[in-house]
Amino acid sequence: MQEARTARALPLDDLKRIVGERNVLWRAEDVMLYEYDGLSAHATPAAVVFPSTTAEVSKVVALAVRTGLPVVARGAGTGLSGGAVLTEDGLVLGFSRMNKILEIDLENQRARVQPGVVNLDLSLAVSDAGYYYAPDPSSQKACTLGGNVAENAGGPHTLASGVTTNHVLGLEAVLADGSVVHTGSACWDHPGYDLTGLLTGSEGTLAIVTEITVRLCRKPEAVKTLLAIYDAVPDATRTVASITARGITPAALEMMDGFTLRAVEEATHAGYPMDSAAVLLIELEGLSEVVDEEAGHIECACLENHAREVRRARSAEERDLLWRGRKNAFGALGRVTPNYYVQDGVIPRTRLPEIMEFMEDVGRRYRLRLGNIFHAGDGNLHPLLLYDKRDPDQCRRVTQASAEIIARCVELGGSITGEHGVGIEKNELMPLLFSEDDLALMRRVKAIFNPEGRLNPGKLLPTGKMCGELRVQASAGG
Amino acid sequence: MRQESPSRPSGYGPGEAPRWEDYSKCIQCGLCLNSCPTYRVLGHEMDSPRGRIYQMIQVERGRLALGDSFVRHMDLCLDCRSCETACPSGVHYGRLIEAARGQIERSYHRGPGATFLRRLFFRELLPYPSRLRAVGKLMSLYQRSGLEQFVLASRLLKVLPANVEKAARLAPRVENPFFRVGTVTPAIGTRRYRVAFLSGCIANLAFARLNEATVRVLARNGCEVVVPKDQGCCGALCVHAGLRDLARAMAVRNIRAFAREPFDAIVTNSAGCGSVLKEYPGLFEHGSQEHLAAAELFSARVKDVTEFLAGAELNTGLAPQRVRATYQDPCHLLHAQRIRKAPRQLIGAVPGIELIEMKEPDICCGSAGVYNVLHPEMAAPLLAAKMRRVDETGAELIVTANTGCLLQMRAGVAASSNPRRRVLHVVELLDEAYRQA
Numbered sequence: 001m002q003e004a005r006t007a008r009a010l011p012l013d014d015l016k017r018i019v020g021e022r023n024v025l026w027r028a029e030d031v032m033l034y035e036y037d038g039l040s041a042h043a044t045p046a047a048v049v050f051p052s053t054t055a056e057v058s059k060v061v062a063l064a065v066r067t068g069l070p071v072v073a074r075g076a077g078t079g080l081s082g083g084a085v086l087t088e089d090g091l092v093l094g095f096s097r098m099n100k101i102l103e104i105d106l107e108n109q110r111a112r113v114q115p116g117v118v119n120l121d122l123s124l125a126v127s128d129a130g131y132y133y134a135p136d137p138s139s140q141k142a143c144t145l146g147g148n149v150a151e152n153a154g155g156p157h158t159l160a161s162g163v164t165t166n167h168v169l170g171l172e173a174v175l176a177d178g179s180v181v182h183t184g185s186a187c188w189d190h191p192g193y194d195l196t197g198l199l200t201g202s203e204g205t206l207a208i209v210t211e212i213t214v215r216l217c218r219k220p221e222a223v224k225t226l227l228a229i230y231d232a233v234p235d236a237t238r239t240v241a242s243i244t245a246r247g248i249t250p251a252a253l254e255m256m257d258g259f260t261l262r263a264v265e266e267a268t269h270a271g272y273p274m275d276s277a278a279v280l281l282i283e284l285e286g287l288s289e290v291v292d293e294e295a296g297h298i299e300c301a302c303l304e305n306h307a308r309e310v311r312r313a314r315s316a317e318e319r320d321l322l323w324r325g326r327k328n329a330f331g332a333l334g335r336v337t338p339n340y341y342v343q344d345g346v347i348p349r350t351r352l353p354e355i356m357e358f359m360e361d362v363g364r365r366y367r368l369r370l371g372n373i374f375h376a377g378d379g380n381l382h383p384l385l386l387y388d389k390r391d392p393d394q395c396r397r398v399t400q401a402s403a404e405i406i407a408r409c410v411e412l413g414g415s416i417t418g419e420h421g422v423g424i425e426k427n428e429l430m431p432l433l434f435s436e437d438d439l440a441l442m443r444r445v446k447a448i449f450n451p452e453g454r455l456n457p458g459k460l461l462p463t464g465k466m467c468g469e470l471r472v473q474a475s476a477g478g
Numbered sequence: 479m480r481q482e483s484p485s486r487p488s489g490y491g492p493g494e495a496p497r498w499e500d501y502s503k504c505i506q507c508g509l510c511l512n513s514c515p516t517y518r519v520l521g522h523e524m525d526s527p528r529g530r531i532y533q534m535i536q537v538e539r540g541r542l543a544l545g546d547s548f549v550r551h552m553d554l555c556l557d558c559r560s561c562e563t564a565c566p567s568g569v570h571y572g573r574l575i576e577a578a579r580g581q582i583e584r585s586y587h588r589g590p591g592a593t594f595l596r597r598l599f600f601r602e603l604l605p606y607p608s609r610l611r612a613v614g615k616l617m618s619l620y621q622r623s624g625l626e627q628f629v630l631a632s633r634l635l636k637v638l639p640a641n642v643e644k645a646a647r648l649a650p651r652v653e654n655p656f657f658r659v660g661t662v663t664p665a666i667g668t669r670r671y672r673v674a675f676l677s678g679c680i681a682n683l684a685f686a687r688l689n690e691a692t693v694r695v696l697a698r699n700g701c702e703v704v705v706p707k708d709q710g711c712c713g714a715l716c717v718h719a720g721l722r723d724l725a726r727a728m729a730v731r732n733i734r735a736f737a738r739e740p741f742d743a744i745v746t747n748s749a750g751c752g753s754v755l756k757e758y759p760g761l762f763e764h765g766s767q768e769h770l771a772a773a774e775l776f777s778a779r780v781k782d783v784t785e786f787l788a789g790a791e792l793n794t795g796l797a798p799q800r801v802r803a804t805y806q807d808p809c810h811l812l813h814a815q816r817i818r819k820a821p822r823q824l825i826g827a828v829p830g831i832e833l834i835e836m837k838e839p840d841i842c843c844g845s846a847g848v849y850n851v852l853h854p855e856m857a858a859p860l861l862a863a864k865m866r867r868v869d870e871t872g873a874e875l876i877v878t879a880n881t882g883c884l885l886q887m888r889a890g891v892a893a894s895s896n897p898r899r900r901v902l903h904v905v906e907l908l909d910e911a912y913r914q915a
C-alpha cells in the first residue's frame with residue numbers, strides 16, 4: 001500500500017480520450033480499491049481503465065508502453081496468487097465492462113466471448129439448450145473467463161474434463177506493443193505452434209486477452225453424487241487410489257477433512273456429517289447404466305477402506321447443496337478464523353496418505369490449525385492455514401509452515417501450484433521445480449512477447465530480488 | 479509477510495460504527511461480486527460488497543475520509559443483502575452497511591435541500607400514522623382529480639429538486655378506503671391460531687387491498703387476526719437510511735403494541751418490514767438489557783406471511799388458476815430472511831398453475847424501499863434486466879412477496895411490450911383462488 005506516487009507522468013487526458021471520461025478511475029479514493037485481489041493488497045494503481053473494445057485495449061497498451069507504465073489486466077480479482085495487483089506504479093485494465101457473450105454456436109459446440117464474462121454466466125446462457133462450460137473453479141460464480149484463461153483455472157470436475165486449456169479453442173490478444181493477434185481457430189485442431197496453449201496459463205505476462213473462443217460441452221445424461229463418510233483420514237486418502245485402481249475416473253473426487261467440514265456445514269447446512277474425520281465427495285457422469293455400475297464399484301471401494309457410510313444424493317437439489325458446501329469451503333473457514341492462507345500444492349495422488357501425515361506434523365510443530373480441502377482425484381491440495389494477522393509471530397509461523405509443505409510436495413514428485421497460479425506469491429519458488437535451463441527458456445519466450453516487462457511485471461518468473469522465498473501475504477480484510 | 483500497518487485515528491465519530499468482529503470476516507475472496515446488483519451495472523470495485531467493506535475499513539484506519547466519495551458508494555448500495563447469500567465467510571453485510579450509514583447520518587452534511595427532505599419524510603411523516611393518512615387523503619384527491627396527470631404533464635415539477643419530480647412519478651397509487659387498524663377478524667372454521675398482523679405504514683394507504691387480502695387468507699387458514707391499533711412504521715426505511723435513533727423509537731412502540739398478549743405469530747406481508755422486525759435486537763445491542771430482551775421476544779415471533787402459511791396446514795380449498803407464472807424472490811425475504819421455499823410451495827399449492835423459474839430470480843429488481851426514487855439511474859437497468867428474465871419464461875403472471883417489488887414489477891410490466899401481464903403478491907394469488915372456489 002504505497003501512499004506516495006512515483007513521479008511517472010500519468011497520461012490521464014489520453015486515457016480519457018481513448019475509453020471515455022467515465023471509464024477512467026484515478027482519484028485516490030477510487031484507485032485504492034484496486035490495490036487488492038483475493039490474495040492480498042499491494043501497490044495502488046495510478047489509474048484503472050475500463051475498455052469496452054479490443055481497439056481500446058490496444059490503444060491503452062500502446063499508450064502505456066509510450067509512457068513507460070506497467071499494465072495489469074484484471075478480471076474479477078478473485079485470484080489467489082496476487083496476479084491482478086501491481087507491484088509498482090502502473091495501470092490496471094479492468095475487464096468488467098467487456099463482459100458480452102459475442103456468439104453462441106451450439107451446432108459446433110462453441111462460444112465466442114469477451115474476457116469479462118463470468119464463468120457461470122456462460123453456462124447459464126447455454127443451459128436451457130442442454131450445454132455447459134466445463135471448467136468449474138470454485139469461484140465460478142464470480143471469476144471471469146479472462147482470469148480463467150490467464151490462470152489456466154481448474155475445478156473439481158477437471159479430473160475428467162480437464163483444465164481451462166482443454167476448453168479454449170482460440171484467442172484474440174493484444175501484445176505488449178499494442179498489436180492485435182489471433183491464435184488457434186474455431187476448429188479443434190489447427191496447424192502451426194500452439195500459441196493458444198502458450199498464452200493460456202501465462203498469467204497476463206505475455207499478452208492481454210480480448211476475446212476467447214471456448215468449447216461447450218453437452219450436459220451428461222446421468223449424474224450421480226456420492227458422499228463417503230470416514231472416521232479416519234488415512235481411510236479416505238487410501239480410497240482415492242483404490243478407486244482409480246479399479247479403472248474408474250470419476251468426474252470429480254474431492255476430499256474435505258472434519259475440521260473444514262464442520263465450518264462448511266455451519267455455512268451451508270448441506271447435510272455434511274458434523275462428527276466425521278473426513279469425507280469424499282465423488283461424482284460420476286455419463287450414460288445412466290454405466291454410471292449406476294460405477295457407483296456400485298465405488299461404494300465397494302469406499303466400504304473396503306472402512307467408510308462409515310456411503311450416501312447417494314437423491315435429488316438435484318441435494319446434489320447442488322453438497323456442491324455449494326464444497327465450493328464455499330474456503331470462505332466457510334473465514335467464519336472461524338480472522339485470516340487464513342490457502343496453499344495450492346500438487347502431489348501424485350498415490351502419495352496422499354504421506355502428505356496428510358506430513359501436514360499434520362507441520363501443524364503440530366508450528367502450533368497452527370490446518371484445514372484440508374482438496375481435489376483428491378488429481379492430487380491438488382489446498383491446506384488452509386488459520387491465523388490472525390494482527391499477531392506477527394503467527395504470520396511468521398504460517399509462512400514457514402507453508403514453505404515446508406510446498407517443498408515437500410515438490411520432493412514427492414509434485415508441483416508448487418495446481419490452479420491458483422504463481423503470480424507474486426510463488427515466483428521465487430520456481431527454481432524448486434525448474435532447472436536454470438528451463439527457466440532460461442521461459443525467459444526467452446517472455447522476451448519475445450513482453451520484452452520490456454510492461455505486461456504484469458514482477459510475476460510468474462523469479463525476479464532474483466528474493467531468494468527461494470514464499471511470499472505469503474496477509475489478506476487485507478482487517 | 480506484511481503485518482498491519484500502524485493505524486491513524488479512526489475516521490468514524492462516536493456511536494455505532496462498522497465493527498472489527500463483522501468486517502474482519504471478509505476475506506476478500508470476491509465471490510460476492512457478481513451477485514451484487516450495483517457491481518453488475520457499474521463494474522466498479524467501489525460499488526461491490528467487497529469494495530464497500532474495504533472502504534469501511536479504510537475509514538476506520540483513517541486512510542479514507544468519511545466524505546463525498548464514501549457516502550456516494552454507501553448510498554448506492556441497495557441493502558439487498560444478496561452479498562450475504564453469496565458470501566461463504568458469513569459476513570453480516572447488513573450490519574456493516576447499517577452501521578456505516580448511521581455514522582454518515584451523524585457526521586456527514588448532505589446540504590440543505592436533502593437534509594430538509596429527509597427530515598420531512600423520516601422525522602415528520604413516517605412516525606405519525608395520522609399525518610400519513612392526511613397526506614394519503616391529499617394524494618388520493620390529487621391522483622383522482624386529474625390534477626396528477628396535469629402536474630406530471632406540465633413542467634411545474636421542474637422547479638423542484640430533481641428527486642421530487644422522480645418521486646412524484648414513482649409515487650404509489652393511494653387505495654381508497656385505507657386499511658383499518660384496531661380490528662379483530664375471526665377465524666373461518668375452527669380457530670387454530672391467534673395472530674397479530676403488522677400492516678405497515680405507507681402500506682395501509684397504498685396497499686390497503688393487499689392488507690385486506692392478507693387478513694382474509696389468514697382467516698381462511700384458521701387464524702383469528704388481530705391488527706393492533708397503536709402499531710406504527712416498522713422502521714425499515716430508517717434503518718436503511720442510518721437513522722438508528724428513530725428506528726429504535728419505532729421499534730419500542732411496536733414491541734409495546736404487540737406485547738399485549740402472546741400471539742402465536744406476528745405476521746407481515748412485507749419482506750422489507752419482516753427482515754427489520756426480525757432484526758430488532760440488533761438495534762438494542764448497546765442499550766438496556768430490558769429493551770434487548772423484549773426485542774428478542776418480539777423478533778422470535780415475527781413471521782413472513784408466506785413462512786407462516788407454509789408452516790401451517792394450508793387450507794387447500796383453492797380454485798384452479800390456469801396460468802403460467804414466475805416468481806421473483808424479494809431480496810429481503812430471500813437474502814435477509816433466507817426464505818426461498820415457502821412462497822414457491824404456496825404457489826405450487828394452487829391447482830393448475832404452471833410455475834416457470836426465471837433465471838437469476840435472486841437478483842434485485844431495483845425497488846429496494848425508496849431506492850428507485852433516489853437512484854433511478856441504477857434502478858432502471860436493474861428493472862430492465864429483470865423484465866428480460868421474466869420475458870424468457872413466457873409467464874403471464876409475476877408473483878412476488880413484497881410491496882416494493884410489487885410496485886417495481888408493475889412499473890416494469892406497464893412499460894413492457896406486454897402490459898397486460900399481472901403482478902400479484904403470493905397472498906393475493908391465494909385470496910383470488912379461495913374466493914373463486
Ligand SMILES: Cc1cc2nc3c(=O)[nH]c(=O)nc-3n(C[C@H](O)[C@H](O)[C@H](O)COP(=O)(O)OP(=O)(O)OC[C@H]3O[C@@H](n4cnc5c(N)ncnc54)[C@H](O)[C@@H]3O)c2cc1C
Pocket residue numbers: 037038072073074075076077078079080082083084095115136137138139142143144145146147148149150151152153154155156203204205207208209210330331419420421456507508509
Ligand atoms: C474462494 C476461491 C476459490 C477458488 N477456487 C479456484 C478453483 O477451484 N480453481 C482455480 O483454478 N482457481 C480458483 N480460485 C482462484 C481464482 O478464482 C482463479 O484464478 C480465477 O481464474 C481468477 O479469475 P479472475 O477473473 O478473478 O481473475 P483476476 O484475479 O482478476 O486475475 C487473475 C490473473 O489473470 C490475469 N488476467 C485477467 N484477465 C485477463 C485478460 N483479459 N488477459 C490477460 N490476463 C488477464 C490477471 O492479470 C491476473 O494475473 C479460487 C479463488 C477463490 C477466492
Ligand code: SF4
Pocket residue numbers: 513514515516517525526527530554555556557558559560561562571
Ligand atoms: S447489499 Fe446488495 S447492493 Fe449492497 S453491497 Fe450487498 S449485494 Fe451489493
Ligand code: SF4
Pocket residue numbers: 331334503504505506507508509510511527528531561564565566567568569
Ligand atoms: S464473499 Fe464475503 S468474504 Fe468474500 S469478498 Fe464478499 S463479503 Fe468478503
